[in-house]
Amino acid sequence: MKKQRGAMSLLITGMLLVGALLFSLGSAKNVFYQTKRAQNEVEARKDHWAAEGGLECAFTHANLDNAKPTMTVADCNLDDLDSLIVSGSTKLSITSKAGNRQVARQLIVSGVSSSSTGVxxxxxxxxxxxxxxxxxxxxxxxxxxxxxxxxxxxxxxxxxxxxxxxxxxxxxxxxxxxxxxxxxxxxxxxxxxxxxxxxxxxxxxxxxxxxxxxxxxxxxxxxxxxxxxxxxxxxxxxxxxxxxxxxxxxxxxxxxxxxxxxxxxxxxxxxxxxxxxxxxxxxxxxxxxxxxxxxxxxxxxxxxxxxxxxxxxxxxxxxxxxxxxxxxxxxxxxxxxxxxxxxxxxxxxxxxxxxxxxxxxxxxxxxxxxxxxxxxxxxxxxxxxxxxxxxxxxxxxxxxxxxxxxxxxxxxxxxxxxxxxxxxxxxxxxxxxxxxxxxxxxxxxxxxx
Known part of the structure; x- marks a missing residue:
């Protein structure tokens, strides 16, 4: 009986260690998830602001040209911008897409509509x-x-x-x-x-x-x-x-x-x-x-x-x-x-x-x-x-x-x-x-x- 003394303590200690290991593994998984989520959020915000940058680019070109903007994605010099679509005449719809993020806004063009041009x-x-x-x-x-x-x-x-x-x-x-x-x-x-x-x-x-x-x-x-x-x-x-x-x-x-x-x-x-x-x-x-x-x-x-x-x-x-x-x-x-x-x-x-x-x-x-x-x-x-x-x-x-x-x-x-x-x-x-x-x-x- 004396030789088996401490077995219970060893068992309990082992169980505690296994519990601690499982807790650590769970925490690590949660940390990994949070890290991945943060990285995804960073990428999403990068896409968002790249798309917003496309809108600003279109607005700037509209003011420079005093008309409906006709620029391309390359004109905006934004590496992450995938597409930029302008539709309409006097009331313009501008859709800008970067990665998985797409934003759309509207412009009003007064006094320079497509039917008001000409001397x-x-x-x-x-x-x-x-x-x-x-x-x-x-x-x-x-x-x-x-x-x-x-x-x-x-x-x-x-x-x-x-x-x-x-x-x-x-x-x-x-x-x-x-x-x-x-x-x-x-x-x-x-x-x-x-x-x-x-x-x-x-x-x-x-x-x-x-x-x-x-x-x-x-x-x-x-x-x-x-x-x-x-x-x-x-x-x-x-x-x-x-x-x-x-x-x-x-x-x-x-x-x-x-x-x-x-x-x-x-x-x-x-x-x-x-x-x-x-x-x-x-x-x-x-x-x-x-x-x-x-x-x-x-x-x-x-x-x-x-x-x-x-x-x-x-x-x-x-x-x-x-x-x-x-x-x-x-x-x-x-x-x-x-x-x-x-x-x-x-x-x-x-x-x-x-x-x-x-x-x-x-x-x-x-x-x-x-x-x-x-x-x-x-x-x-x-x-x-x-x-x-x-x-x-x-x-x-x-x-x-x-x-x-x-x-x-x-x-x-x-x-x-x-x-x-x-x-x-x-x-x-x-x-x-x-x-x-x-x-x-x-x-x-x-x-x-």
Whole structure:
């Protein structure tokens, strides 16, 4: 019995050691699991932030291009980024994927949507009676380096051109198309988006030549274009809200100071507002940047108006809206901003011969009526009746923010050569009260804190 003394202690000790070993093995397994989990979490967060980096990359390119971003994964220089997909037009959906992590956010592109590009945007029937030479809007980036899908004219219905077409390409120096436009190397229009060396005669239809590709893609037929919404960010039917926005200065006869409850409460628009150019000049000198003229407007002597425009601070511009009236121009004016000619669907405005007869400028009337007498219409060869003409430009009125011609069913006629500059900043600045800037994350799709 003495030889077996301590066996129980040895057994108990062994059992304790086995228990300790099992506990240690369990703890080691748990530590291994926690370590593996931590490593997976690190990898997941790396994937997450790589994907977030893709979103930031797309946002940066959108701001640099002032348009829907067209970059690739390689452009972002992120080793862990697997894919980056941008879809949509004005409201963009951006999906970025890295490893097993995918994130998606939305951008709103205001004032530079796919249907708001172009130096001239026209829902009116557009008639360019003379040669056309314009610096282009670099509407969107091409897949090739330093190359752009440029645009000159976007039209909804009719387009007639009588003369030579010259897309002068992308401006440089003081004529750079916008402040963030790349200047590191020569930027060019894609060859398919730069029409030069084409001269159209009387029997040729420009709209048909756009359709069959004779004229390049810098002229776009867009039957679904919505110029009012693209410009002011609201539906065309809400024009009264825009007209009476707090940021808008109104010129017109008998206009109520407060917004009427319905459009029918507005007075009949004046055939021609007296001293229209001088009133616009005074409005600009008083610091107004969005000027809404309700009625017809004739601009001939532009000395004071040019002085007012030239006095604008750097990077500041003006949006001039001519509403429900003819617009008659016979002068040379470099207008720093946007010209919008608008005829609404509610009040039933239509141009008349008597309205054009009330124009006072002799040169303009000579061009208008002299051609009409010889050819039974306005601007000569096409024979367009007076009551279909809402705009007649006999001078060199050059708004650097572009033209928006939104008088459906009527003609906008440019008599003589049309030479235009283009600066998208002058469009964007004037419209800031309505667009709030050009590109922004949609609230709720990003971290709003």
């Amino acid at each position: 001239i945007k026209s829902a009116s029937n557009l008639y360019l009676s003379g040669s056309v030479a314009m610096l282009a809007d670099p509407a969107s980036k091409s897949t090739a380096e330093n190359e752009w899908k440029c645009e000159l004219v976007r039209f909804k219905t009719g387009l007639d051109i009588l003369g030579a077409i010259t897309n002068q390409g992308i401006g440089t120096g003081l004529n750079t198309p916008y402040s963030t436009f790349p200047t590191s190397s020569s930027q060019t229009c894609k060859s398919t988006h730069q029409t030069t060396g084409i001269t159209l005669g009387l029997t040729q239809n420009a709209a048909e030549l756009v359709a069959n590709g004779t004229i390049g893609n810098d002229f776009k037929h867009d039957p679904l274009m919505t110029p009012f919404k693209d410009t002011f960010n609201v539906e065309r039917s809400q024009w009264l809200d825009v007209m009476y926005d707090d940021n808008v200065f109104r010129i017109g006869t008998g206009l109520p100071s407060d917004k009427p409850s319905k459009v029918e409460d507005l007075p009949v628009a004046s055939t021609l507002i007296a001293n229209c150019g001088a009133k616009i000049s005074n409005a600009i000198n008083d610091g107004n940047r969005v000027i809404w003229v309700y009625g017809g407007c004739e601009i001939s002597d532009t000395t004071n108006l040019q002085d007012a425009i030239d006095s604008l601070p750097e990077r500041k511009s003006v949006a001039l809206i001519i509403h429900n009236g003819i617009f008659a121009v016979d002068s040379a004016l470099s207008f720093k901003g946007l010209l919008y000619h608008f005829v609404d669907d509610d009040l039933g405005f239509a141009p008349t011969q008597s309205a054009w007869e009330s124009v006072s400028d002799i040169n303009l009337k000579g061009a208008l009526f002299g051609a009409a007498e010889a050819h039974n219409g306005v601007a000569g060869q096409k024979g367009i009746p007076y009551n279909q003409v809402s705009l007649f430009n006999n001078g060199s009125f050059k708004p650097s923010g572009g033209y928006v011609l939104d008088a459906p069913g009527t003609y906008a006629i440019f008599n003589g050569s049309l030479h235009a500059l283009y600066n998208r900043d002058n469009l964007r600045d004037a419209l800031k009260p309505f667009t709030g800037g050009s590109i922004a994350w949609i609230e709720g799709s990003w971290r709003d804190y």
